[in-house]
Amino acid sequence: MFLRSITVRFIILLAMVIPGFQSYAQQTAVSGTVTDASTKETIPYASFIITGSGKGGRTDADGKYNITISGNYTQLKFSYIGYKTQVKTIKPGQAQTINVQLQNEAMQMNEVVIKGGKKPPYRNKENPAVELIRKVIANKPKNRMESYDYVAYQKYERMLFSMSNLSEKFKNKRIFRNYQFLFQEQDSTKIGGKNMLPVFQQEKLSDNYFRKNPEKLKTVVIADKQVNFDERFIDNQGLSSYFDRMYQDIDIYDNNISVVSNLLLSPIADGAPGFYKFFITDTIRTQQPQLIELSFTPRNKMDLLFEGKLYVTMDGNYAVQNAFLTVNKNINLNFVRALEAKLEFEQNADNRYHLSKSNLIVDFGITKKSGAGFTGERTVTYKDYKINEPIADSVYKGSAALVVVPDAKKKSEQFWTSNRPEALSTTSAKVYRNLDTLQSIPSFKRTMDIVTLFFAGYKDFGPFEMGPVNTFYSFNSVEGFRLRLGGRTTTALSKRYYFETYAAYGFEDLKWKYFLSGTYSLNNKSIYAFPQNYVRASFQRDTKIPGQELQFVQEDNFLLSFKRGENNMMLYNDFYRLDYVHEFENHFSYSLGLRKWSQTPAGSLYFNNSAQTLFSRTNQINTSEISVNLRYAPHEKFYQGKVYRTPLVDKYPIFNLRYTAGLKGVLGGEYNYHNFMGSIDKRFYLSQLGYTDVTVEGGYDVGKLPFPLLSIHRANQTYAYQLQSYNLMNFLEFVSDHYASINIDQNFNGFFFNKIPLLQHLKLREVMSFKALYGGLRNENNPAKNTDAMQFVRNSDGMQITNALDNGPYMEGSVGIGNIFKVLRVDAVKRFSYLDHPNVSSWGIRARVKFDF
Incomplete structure (x- = not known):
């Protein structure tokens, strides 16, 4: 009897304990990925539930899930709106991976008969989703x-x-x-x-x-x-x-x-x-x-x-x-x-x-x-x-x-x-x-060398690179056919010292042009890397279109050799420069400059000091200048290429302020003057209406000056559409000693074309622009009111081609189509004022290559 009692108690004890051990042993870990059976794309946030428990969860943003189950549950049920529910069998007590492919709920039917009215149109009103x-x-x-x-x-x-x-x-x-x-x-x-x-x-x-x-x-x-x-x-x-x-x-x-x-x-x-x-x-x-x-x-x-x-x-x-x-x-x-x-x-x-x-x-x-x-x-x-x-x-x-x-x-x-x-x-x-x-494989180095030559325009020879190749050949009406060869040192030679040079020869004017510069990096970094901090000394003898910044890379570009109208007035320039540039991590920068500049007219350009006599012409204008440039571009990002820095335009404004003083009697300078210039560039994002790029600029010259030292406004006589130039203005057409301008360029990102059935699949984008320039000349600098002032230029027919903005602002606008073949923008440009000037066009077609996403 006693033995039977012990046996019964032992059996009861086992009956109580064994389920506990079984429960502990039945820990089941399941993980996997839920995807669409047809597209194979993952399904984020699909629901799953342990059948019989009421517990479950959701897949993550990548369609993945994992769960640990306690007990003898053998099924997981997966569901997602628009898909058929699917049940998967699991093996209790094992770690396992179960991937799930949900089938779309679309059904195959032999015949469908539809009766009744049309599906009601989508409305915001009384729509719980919109609420x-x-x-x-x-x-x-x-x-x-x-x-x-x-x-x-x-x-x-x-x-x-x-x-x-x-x-x-x-x-x-x-x-x-x-x-x-x-x-x-x-x-x-x-x-x-x-x-x-x-x-x-x-x-x-x-x-x-x-x-x-x-x-x-x-x-x-x-x-x-x-x-x-x-x-x-x-x-x-x-x-x-x-x-x-x-x-x-x-x-x-x-x-x-x-x-x-x-x-x-x-x-x-x-x-x-x-x-x-x-x-x-x-x-x-x-x-x-x-x-x-x-x-x-x-x-x-x-x-x-x-x-x-x-x-x-x-x-x-x-x-x-x-x-x-x-x-x-x-x-x-x-x-x-x-x-x-x-x-x-x-x-x-x-x-x-x-x-x-x-x-x-x-x-x-x-x-x-x-x-x-x-x-x-x-x-x-x-x-x-x-x-x-x-x-x-x-x-x-x-x-x-x-x-x-x-x-x-x-x-x-x-x-x-x-x-x-x-x-x-x-x-x-x-x-x-x-x-x-x-990068250690020779064939890769050779490939990169070729790619760099094609995109950056330079051929690397270790401590020296030759280029840019797009400037080797060009032409203009003064120099005729022009050949140029140049290059610069690299960090392989030194991270402190940099030298750059080129030589060019014009087969029409039979003159050599050349450039030489030496730069010392003050932060032991490449002078082309942000933030820049260097001192540079340079000399340059070359041609220049009046009113255009002396950017020899741009002006030598073969594609910009093709110009409209008369453009045979240029300058021979000698530049001696000493510059200091300092950029800061917060994208504020300043530069200090000392420049000696000699200008000599070329082609049909001339300098006539007085209207009283034809014998008052001068062959050269000499100036000496000091300058201070301040620039602030908060949060600016850019891609630094081999020759120039390409800003990645964003919503943040860019501020520029420049002061230049002419020093008479210093290093041969012939004039005292002061020049102030300021500008603000800003992109405005307009949500579905695209974005607007706005540039506001102003300048003021103090002093009695010949017109080559005044503000000669940026004109464009090429067939390329230039954002910061006046595309129907002729070179040397307008000068001012005080001016203000606004430039508005609107890109609608296809907002209107996207809604036109025959056009929407071409993915074209609408563009518009408007440019206005208001300025003038004080009497002391206006030859029409002061016969002692340097006279404006006249063409071979005796017609004056250089003017003051004395009859209101110069204005032009354009409408165009962008994203043609994803890379081309074409504008129809209209000029609204000063249409009575010689050799001007009231309208024209201009194109611009631009890669947009």
Whole structure:
């Protein structure tokens, strides 16, 4: 009896304990990816539930999921609006990967009979989706970082740029025989296709501090790692700046979002209901707080707008918790084959939300069809987010918004391994080493040498490079056929000393022209790299069109040799110059100059000092000048080429101020004078109406001066449309000693053409411009009122071709079509005033080559 009692108790004990062990053993880990069965694209935020438990979750922005299950559950159910629900069997107690392909709910029917009226048109009125988006818009101010007094966070950025969608045939070409180690394979469902060849990678880690009053955002870059190419071929800093401009941070709460140099209207912009259609497509009750899935699409598929999904919290914040943004394949966006942006938000301690991760992928190609192209992917992760914790004022000291710590580029691999929010994939980790290896291969160096010659115009010979090649041959009416040969030293010779020279010969005037300069870098950096800090001494003897800046590279350009009308009046110039240039990290710069300048008329140009006699002509004007130039371009980014710097135009203004003083009796100077010039350049973004570039400029000359020393206004007698010149004004047509001008250039980005059925597929873009110049001459400088003033020039028929602006402003305007073949802009230009001047045209056709996205 006792034994039986013990046995019964033991059995009861086992019955109680064993289920507990079974429960512990039945930990089931399941992960995978949910995709569209037909397109193979991932499905973000698809819902899944453990059958029989009522518990579940959602996939992330990349369509991935993972869950750990306790118990004997054997099924996971996956669902998404517009797709058939799918049930997957799982094996309890095992770690397993289950990828899910959801089928579209479209059904095949043998016959369809439709009766009844038409589908009612989409309307904003009484539309619950529009009412919801208006609540999101109304709550934007409290859901932005700017609503807090203080915010601090750490930001990790990773940029990867690759040749993409490469075929096996392309990969196995003979030219890539030595480069097979560079190619990577990725999931063929992702943007960019299967085969990829990375060409650039950068990682950046920064501490960021925001203060509301006075408002300031300070970024301190503590680590920066990127692929570094040979500087003879590629400007690494400029390349990084270019990608930063193309792939800017995405703020869903901004009215406009910058993507590949274009502004696309945000789906929660103040005016979004007027341009987007909104639909409530799902309610996600498995999340806390509950989410509403809000789908949106452009009213016009050609406009610069997004389409995608927003997931809005229903906790009273009406905040965006997740967002998936893409664009219609027919959008008026050049070279972009596909675009995806995924945003994830996390909840703060005050139950509001901040951006925690963003991922932007853009696939570029010459055509929308398949084929080799380029794919850029930028991932940004935010962590250590702190709100309303006061930050010491010392953090914000200094005018620069961006500070890079001295050892940012020297961080060890161990540092990066410890500080990356997510470990790099095996293939991505190899990019730095692979590209370093690539640059040591002789065949790659030869290829880059050829590419640099073609695009930059210079042939590298180590310590010296020859070029630019587009200036080797040109022609004009004074010099006739002109040959030129020149070059400059490189950093391979010295990072301190630079020399540049050229020699040219005109076969019509039989004269040699030449240039020689020596530059000393004061910051031990290339004089072509930002920020510049150098001293330069130079001498130049060359021709120049009066009123045009002496930019010998531009004037020697073969394509600019073709001009309209009479243009046989030029100057021979001797320039002795000493210049000091100093740029600062905050993009303020100043330069000081000392110049001795001799001007001699050439062609049919002459200098006549008085109207009283024909024998008062002079052969030369000599001046000595000192000058101060101030420039401020906040937040400016640019790509630094071999010869010039190309700004990446943004919304921030650029200010210029210049003062020049003529010194009579110093180094042979013949005149005392003062010249003041100021300008402001600004781009205004007008959302769906494109953007407007505005330049306002003014100048004032003090002193009695001959007209070659006054302000000779920028004219253009080529057939190219020039943004900063007057395209129907003749050379030397107008001079002033005081003037003010405005230049307005409007690009509508296809806003009107996109809505015209026969034109919309051509993806043309409308452009307009207007230019006005108001100025005049004081009596002392106007030969019409002072016979002792230097006389204006007359042509061979005795007609005066140089004039003062004494009958109102000079005005011209244009309308045109841009984006022709994606690279060409053609304008019909109309001149509105001073039409009675000799040899002027009231209208003309001008063209400009410009690559736009």
